[in-house]
Amino acid sequence: xxxxxxxxxxxxxxxxLTTARLSLYLRCLEAMDAEGIRTVSSLGxxxxxxxxxxxxxxxxxxxxxxxxxxxxxxxxxxxRHLKMILGLDRHQQVVILGAGNLGFALADYPGFRAEGFxxxxxxxxxxxxxGTRSKSxxxxxxxxxxxxxxxxxxIDIGVLxxxxxxxxxxxxxxxxxxxxxxxxxxxxxxxxxxxxxLKSVDLSVSLxxxxxxxxxxxxxxx
Amino acid sequence: xxxxxxxxxxxxxxxxLTTARLSLYLRCLEAMDAEGIRTVSSLGxxxxxxxxxxxxxxxxxxxxxxxxxxxxxxxxxxxRHLKMILGLDRHQQVVILGAGNLGFALADYPGFRAEGFxxxxxxxxxxxxxGTRSKSxxxxxxxxxxxxxxxxxxIDIGVLxxxxxxxxxxxxxxxxxxxxxxxxxxxxxxxxxxxxxLKSVDLSVSLxxxxxxxxxxxxxxx
DNA sequence: CTCTGTGAACCACTTCACAGCA
DNA sequence: TGCTGTGAAGTGGTTCACAGAG
Numbered sequence: 001x002x003x004x005x006x007x008x009x010x011x012x013x014x015x016x017l018t019t020a021r022l023s024l025y026l027r028c029l030e031a032m033d034a035e036g037i038r039t040v041s042s043l044g045x046x047x048x049x050x051x052x053x054x055x056x057x058x059x060x061x062x063x064x065x066x067x068x069x070x071x072x073x074x075x076x077x078x079x080r081h082l083k084m085i086l087g088l089d090r091h092q093q094v095v096i097l098g099a100g101n102l103g104f105a106l107a108d109y110p111g112f113r114a115e116g117f118x119x120x121x122x123x124x125x126x127x128x129x130x131g132t133r134s135k136s137x138x139x140x141x142x143x144x145x146x147x148x149x150x151x152x153x154x155i156d157i158g159v160l161x162x163x164x165x166x167x168x169x170x171x172x173x174x175x176x177x178x179x180x181x182x183x184x185x186x187x188x189x190x191x192x193x194x195x196x197x198l199k200s201v202d203l204s205v206s207l208x209x210x211x212x213x214x215x216x217x218x219x220x221x222x
Numbered sequence: 223x224x225x226x227x228x229x230x231x232x233x234x235x236x237x238x239l240t241t242a243r244l245s246l247y248l249r250c251l252e253a254m255d256a257e258g259i260r261t262v263s264s265l266g267x268x269x270x271x272x273x274x275x276x277x278x279x280x281x282x283x284x285x286x287x288x289x290x291x292x293x294x295x296x297x298x299x300x301x302r303h304l305k306m307i308l309g310l311d312r313h314q315q316v317v318i319l320g321a322g323n324l325g326f327a328l329a330d331y332p333g334f335r336a337e338g339f340x341x342x343x344x345x346x347x348x349x350x351x352x353g354t355r356s357k358s359x360x361x362x363x364x365x366x367x368x369x370x371x372x373x374x375x376x377i378d379i380g381v382l383x384x385x386x387x388x389x390x391x392x393x394x395x396x397x398x399x400x401x402x403x404x405x406x407x408x409x410x411x412x413x414x415x416x417x418x419x420l421k422s423v424d425l426s427v428s429l430x431x432x433x434x435x436x437x438x439x440x441x442x443x444x
Numbered sequence: 445c446t447c448t449g450t451g452a453a454c455c456a457c458t459t460c461a462c463a464g465c466a
Numbered sequence: 467t468g469c470t471g472t473g474a475a476g477t478g479g480t481t482c483a484c485a486g487a488g
Contacts, residue, residue, distance in 0.1 A: 017457070019434045023427040027410060041469065049411055054459055054472090061471055069470045070466045086430050087437025094429075101330050101357070105323035110385070111409055111426040117433075135323070157432050163332070180439075181432040187333055188249060189271055197435040199428050204333040205245040206421050207316075208308050210379050210403040211339075212241045213419040215309025217402075237479070263447065276450090276481055283449055291448045291487040 008064040018059050022082055024049045025056070029079040041072035083116075091118045095155045095179075097170050098162035099124035099132075099140045102185060106159055107138035120153045143170075150177040160184040171198075230286040240281050244304055246271045247278070251301040263294035305338075313340045317377045317401075319392050320384035321346035321354075321362045324407060328381055329360035342375045365392075372399040382406040393420075 028048045032040060042060075043053040060066050060073070063085055067073050083089050094112070096103045099122040106112070107119050113136075122140045124130065129140045141149060149155065158174045160167060160182055167186035174182065175196055184190060184200040192198045250270045254262060264282075265275040282288055282295070285307055289295045305311050316334065318325045321344040328334070329341050335358075346352065347365045355361050363371060371377065380396045382389060382404055389408035396404065397418055406412060406422040414420045 014438075015457075016431060019431050020427050022434070023424070023430040024411075026430075027426075031410075043469085052459060053469095054461090055457090057470060058458085058472080065471075067470050068466070069464075070468045072469065085434065085437070087433040088430065092429075092433050092436070101327035105327035106425070108323050109425060112429065115426050115430065117429055156436055157429065159429075181436050183428055183432060188253075189246075197432055199432055201423060201425070201428055202245070203328070203331060203423070204249075204337050205242050206405055206423055207314075207334065207339055207379065207381075208245040208248075208310065208337065209238060209241050210405060210419055210421055211309040211314050212244070212307070214314070214378055214403050215307070216236075239479070265447085274481060275447095276483090277479090279448060280450080280480085287449075289448050292446045293488075294447065 008062075010062045012062075014062055018062065019086070021049070021051070021055075021059055022086060025059070026079065026082045026086065026088075029075050029082065033075050033079055037075055039072045039074055040078075042067070044072070088116045091116050092156045093153050094119045094157045094159060095146075095149060095153070096122040096138075096159045096161055097143075097174060098122070098160065098166075099126070099129045100161060100163075103159075103161040104134050106161060106185075107134040108136045117157075120155065121149055123149070143173075146173060147177045150174075150179060155179055157181045157183065160186055162186060164188050230284075232284045234284075236284055240284065241308070243271070243273065243277075243281055244308060247281070248301065248304045248308065248310075251297050251304065254297050255301055259297055261294045261296055262300075264289070266294070310338045313338050314378045315375050316341045316379045316381060317368075317371060317375070318344045318360075318381045318383055319365075319396060320344070320382065320388075321348070321351045322383060322385075325383040326356050328383060328407075329356040330358045339379070342377065343371055345371070365395075368395060369399045372396075372401060377401055378403060380404045382408055384408060386410050 025045055028045055042056040046053040046056045057067070063081070066078050066081060094117050096106055096119060103122045107122055112119060119138050122138055123143045123146055124140055125143045127142070130142045131140065133139050158179045160171055162170050164186040167184070167188065168190055171182060171184070171190055171192065175192060180195060181197045182192070182199070184198060185203070187202055187204055190198060247267055250267055264278040268275040268278045279289070285303070288300050288303060316339050318328055318341060325344045329344055334341060341360050344360055344362045345365045345368055346362055349364070351362045352364045353362065380401045382393055384392050386408040389406065389410065390412055393404060393406070393412055393414065397414060402417060403419045406420060407425070409424055409426055412420060
């Protein structure tokens with residue numbers, strides 16, 4: 001291991017594209033560490049992620065000089081630093097809004113727990129669902145207890161899995177309790193104040209981009 | 223309505239960013255049409271989607287001159303054309319690989335049916351699940367029937383919702399049956415041949431980008 | 445006068461290429 | 467020699483600004 005890891009607070013604003021790749025690098029490093037690999041070059045990481053080696057070096061260099069010239073990066077060392085950079089060195093507390101099919105699926109999604117996210121509860125307005133639990137044990141609470149749960153469990157992130165008609169109303173409630181980061185699965189555009197980070201995953205848009213591809217490429221089934 | 227809609231096959235390759243925005247525009251137009259709005263300007267669409275008006279005009283102009291100077295775009299007319307461009311004028315046949323929590327959630331996701339996607343079946347290797355149905359009636363079949371189902375139902379799109387350890391093996395099987403478009407929810411990098419379009423949605427990466435935001439902005443809960 | 449369609453300017457991200465350290 | 471870190475070049479996407487149609 002290098003003597004002095006020199007982590008650095010990045011001077012400029014880091015692009016979302018870069019931070020998304022940091023997650024990919026971390027995924028690779030975890031796999032490599034599990035296989036007992038000690039060091040990896042930028043080219044090694046790049047190939048694994050289908051990226052350019054210079055891009056990998058640039059991404060990492062924003063945060064410090066983690067590499068050793070002539071050698072590469074120490075897997076354990078870099079892994080630890082990426083976790084810190086991504087805020088994964090502590091458990092992020094997550095609440096899921098909406099206890100429908102998607103809410104339950106997300107509550108039990110193994111990837112979340114593996115990366116250090118702690119799903120505290122699902123919230124719903126349907127009294128019949130309140131008190132039930134997902135397979136992995138996440139409990140459904142009533143939406144009216146939102147504020148209390150956010151305060152009690154120090155919720156960091158809200159995951160919006162409600163029908164799109166209810167989305168704006170629910171997100172407004174969540175923001176009012178002080179949550180500043182929201183992952184949204186509802187369709188359509190949501191309005192949030194500037195201090196709140198909203199990340200939307202639109203499943204229909206993703207499918208439609210595949211549909212476009214098929215339509216353009218002269219779909220033989222078409 | 224304009225006399226002659228002049229749809230156009232785009233000369234250059236269209237960026238994925240553009241096609242994703244076409245889906246957003248379509249979503250807006252559907253809402254507007256439902257409200258009885260007849261025409262909309264590029265600025266109107268742009269505001270609705272938090273975009274720039276020139277960008278909207280550029281995106282649309284790739285595919286033809288749909289607008290009328292001094293007026294804007296006719297909602298019904300543009301909606302119809304966007305659907306054609308995105309391949310939504312016919313029902314895309316979808317099969318879901320993996321009948322876990324996520325598979326069931328996707329099978330019942332109302333957005334898919336609304337946009338013209340037809341979820342034919344879920345496939346799984348777990349004999350105990352075979353024959354069961356989702357709430358909306360999508361049936362679970364055995365993975366060994368994959369080839370037969372793809373042929374019988376003219377499957378266009380495969381949705382991969384299996385644990386990430388099984389993902390590469392399953393996607394290889396699906397591609398072997400001739401499916402050319404796949405929406406992937408498994409973590410990690412998958413290899414596909416060049417004629418296949420793979421779109422990956424990585425939920426962990428999305429959450430981690432929020433985690434990064436909180437870590438950088440001096441999380442008060444941190 | 446309004447609003448589209450589009451060349452030109454601008455900006456951001458990626459890749460190249462190489463100096464410099466182990 | 468091998469590989470990082472980084473300025474410079476290249477690429478692609480967005481915004482500006484305006485000519486021109488209705």
